[in-house]
Amino acid sequence: MSVVLRTEQLSKQYRLGVINRRMLYQEIQSRWARWRGKEDPHTLIGHPVRTEKDGTFWALRDVSFDVQEGDVVGILGRNGAGKSTLLKILSQITSPTEGRVLIKGRVASLLEVGTGFHPELTGRDNVFLNGAILGMTRRDIAGKFDEIAAFSGIEQFLDTPVKRYSSGMTVRLAFAVAAHLEPEILIIDEVLAVGDASFQQKCLGKMSEVAKGGRTILFVSHNAAAVESLCTRGIVLDDGKLVFAGTQTEAVAQYAQLQKPRTASLAGRADRKGSGQIRVNAVELREAGGAVIASARSGQDIEVWLHYETQVPGELDDLTARITVVSELGVPIFTQLNALKHQPLAPLPPRGSIVCRLPRLPLPPSLYRINYSLNLGRRGGLRLDALTDAADLPVEAGHFFGTSDCPSVQAGLCLADGDWRVEPAAER
Amino acid sequence: MVEPASEDLRGWSKVLTPDRPWWHIPWREIWEYRDLVLLFVKRDFTATYKQTFLGPLWYLLQPLFTTLMLAFVFGVLAKTQTDGLPRLLFFMSGVVSWNYFADCLTKTANTFTGNAGIFGKVYFPRLTVPLSIVITNMITFVVQFGLFLLLLGYYWAKGAPVFPNYRVIILPLLVVQMALLGLGMGAIVSSLTTKWRDLSMLVGFGTQLWMYASSVVLPLSVIPEKWRWIFVLNPMVPIIETFRFAFLGRGVVEIWQLMVSLAVTIVIFVFGMTLFSRVERDFMDTV
Known part of the structure; x- marks a missing residue:
């Protein structure tokens, strides 16, 4: 067993003033005010707890953990705990402010199915496009095309533009592509499992199948049951900090503790x-x-x-x-x-x-x-x-x-x- | 937590850090994603003229109409100079090359804002998008250039005063230069629009204005000689002038002007790429 993913003191800071889109003249106003030593008229009032004096806040702070090859890691946390930020950094959508991530092998992240689907293209073209966006080569996709088509169950519509599909068909096709990704490390967002219940089941089912295949998986969730049954390890985030890393059972217990019981x-x-x-x-x-x-x-x-x-x-x-x-x-x-x-x-x-x-x-x-x-x-x-x-x-x-x-x-x-x-x- | 030996990163295939050198452009990764670039090109071609009555014919009609319009307004009404060349040929040579550059610019300028949805969900080298735009436009250019050659052939056969000469071998350089320039300018604009959306409103207007200052409608020869150097600072002027000089045999462009244009192009391109690779790392935090 070897470590295939490691984060070291990973931190992400957001500047509240920058999150909100501003107009050029506001920017100039702010600069002008600061230059004259006056108070910036566009200072924002942010998250009261985690906001620092300078209008920034840490969405993630000093998060360090190792993931071994073949682990299926559940990342648990309440809303705003930093799960999505961690996910975005690991999937390279945004960069960390401090610390770093070390990765061994190909990573694919599924934060959504059907990213980049174009309504004017046929189902077939979209399979290739979506697959390539997710990091597959054309040859990979061509090799698996029949499997993907069969999995989607809509073979007869593959030459129809996707805009004529029902939303259910689109999702099935999109998921079929996603299910046939074969990276060494797979990062999956629970949001993926949103949708109708049967799709959710299909998604979780496929995930456990993939997990049994020895692939390393990071699964972000606040569904404790799914984490407990699918994962082998668990990580709990709270307020941007890592509060627990260990077995999935302990992680679920820790997570339950966090859900501050209200009487x-x-x-x-x-x-x-x-x-x-x-x-x-x-x-x-x-x-x-x-x-x-x-x-x-x-x-x-x-x-x-x-x-x-x-x-x-x-x-x-x-x-x-x-x-x-x-x-x-x-x-x-x-x-x-x-x-x-x-x-x-x-x-x-x-x-x-x-x-x-x-x-x-x-x-x-x-x-x-x-x-x-x-x-x-x-x-x-x-x-x-x-x-x-x-x-x-x-x-x-x-x-x-x-x-x-x-x-x-x-x-x-x-x-x-x-x-x-x-x-x-x-x-x- | 044991600090790992931070120097030894050889075992890792990828390291995500807060900073990376400004000159770092992941060329190897882009190469690995070459299929994606081609699929983007295919998508753009398939999608652009879907559900239009005339379909791909628009690739020819669009420059034709622009040429006719310019020929009418400037040639017939304003009676501007065309270096003694047939008006249609003069304007079309400008329009075809200008279109290539302008399309590269305006479409690249839209990279971040137009793809925010995809960029926010999955990572791939962001430069694949502008690259696919350049390739798509290059194919369009080839088609439109073919139209220009047909027109040129027609006038040539008629014995009009056009003189294509050996300098046409410079065409690949001009095409590459326009691509770099469009890519560079587009990258600059798209990087800035992640912060200031107003810029995207200006792009269309700005390129339009730029066209009038770029020898598309007026040859450089109408500018008094002592002022020409100012126009030469606009890298598109020597490019279009050289294009005309090579294919039509008229113009006042000199080799040093093309060199200046090349230098300006390279500066803009490098600056654009630098800005782009800075912005691509965390623009998702600002859009």
Whole structure:
């Protein structure tokens, strides 16, 4: 094993004044003002945290790591952590401000499929053009052309101008080209996987296939599940700095830590209903081990903690607690209540938490909300406390089916397990 | 983190650093991407006249119309001098060479802003784009030059006062010089437009003005001799004058003027390439 990619104290500084396009006369105004020692009238007010006094900020700061041959490295980080900047430097779209990158072998980066597609050209011509833009020679492409055509599944339209294609066809063709790149190091942006769910799956599937072929891959993502299942190593960026480099499992754990868990405080909510003998002050999501999480993953065992306070401890023996998970548009997906399995919530201490455990969360990746209500008795009893939209429940792709496959929310609001087989026709 | 021996970079095939020498142009890499250059050329040819009624015929019609227009406005209305040459031939010789240079300039000038979408997503040597433009335009030039030769042949057969001579062997040099000049100027403009978009508005207007100062409509001979040196500083003047002198046998161009033009061309080209390779490294941060 040898190191095929190394970054040394890689830093990238952006000048806020330059990011924004300016006009010549503004430039002259600024120069004039500075020359006379006055304040530049076009100084920008930038990112409050990472902005230095001189109007610059570090998108990436002292990032050093090694990538071994054959590694599949997941680069994790929240929005603005510096992932895209790192990606742009590694793909040579922009240059570092400090530090350097050492590379062994041919690099291809896929930040987008179909770069340079020209609508007037035929599918065939575009395959060649796009391939060449991605660094293939004409001979490479010609050698793989039949494979690419077959992969795209639109052989019969290859001599039609791309402007007559549906967007789906264009993407299929573009992806077919990308899938047949054979560089030593491949850099892939997760943005690539955006699009319809089946395309996303195809993309991830192809990636794991490529990874098994021993190629070195850098995969930029904030999809922890994809990183965990596809990658062998992980790197976590936060605020432009490298906070972790190690195995993918540890990296995913580190990344989860970064997702600062928020406990939705409900103390100030005025839209509460109910008599108020008991009040829920906060709703928390926790993983099975008890750690607070900001988002759940499909198929994960999670718990919803309702932190309450009551003035009448011990008197609410017949309490029915109910949570309803609704979709982003407010469609109820499921309701869970302690009465279903006759699990009494008593005795209640003055302060505590009512916990609902949801094993193997059957939700596809999306954003959901949680409503709760606490009533006395099963039906028609006194309403004690209730809130709609008490907490957000963001769900990311996970291993509901034991694989990294997960249908999108467009395919249905909930996940259901199933098994498939073939049966021969019954003999009469 | 162990500091690696920074001197030993031989094992690495590529090193990305904040700075690289200003003269560094990745010629070898451009050579590796030669197929891309050719595919860009093919794309430009296929795409330009798609969905036009007359298609590739425009390659001939465009200089023809310009020539006719100039011949009418300057030849018939203003009755300017043409060194005693047939008007159509005089103007067409100017138009054909000027077109080659101007197309190289205006299209190269658009390199960064016109390709920002691609440049922001994938790396390839950026110079492949201007190179493909020069090649595309060279093919156009050959076609239009053919038209000029036909016209020349016609006048020659008619016995008009045209005198093509051995100096025509200089044509390749002129073509290369125009390419370098167009590339250099275009690179300068495209580099500056990444910061100041206003310039792209000026390019079209500027080249138009430049044309009138470049012997396309007026021969150098109409300029009083003591002022000619000023015009010679415009590198296009000696180029077009030499072209005419070689193919039509008239003009007042001298060899030192062509040398000056060559020197100016080289300076502009080197400066343009330097600026281009500086800008290409992180222009994505500013557009």
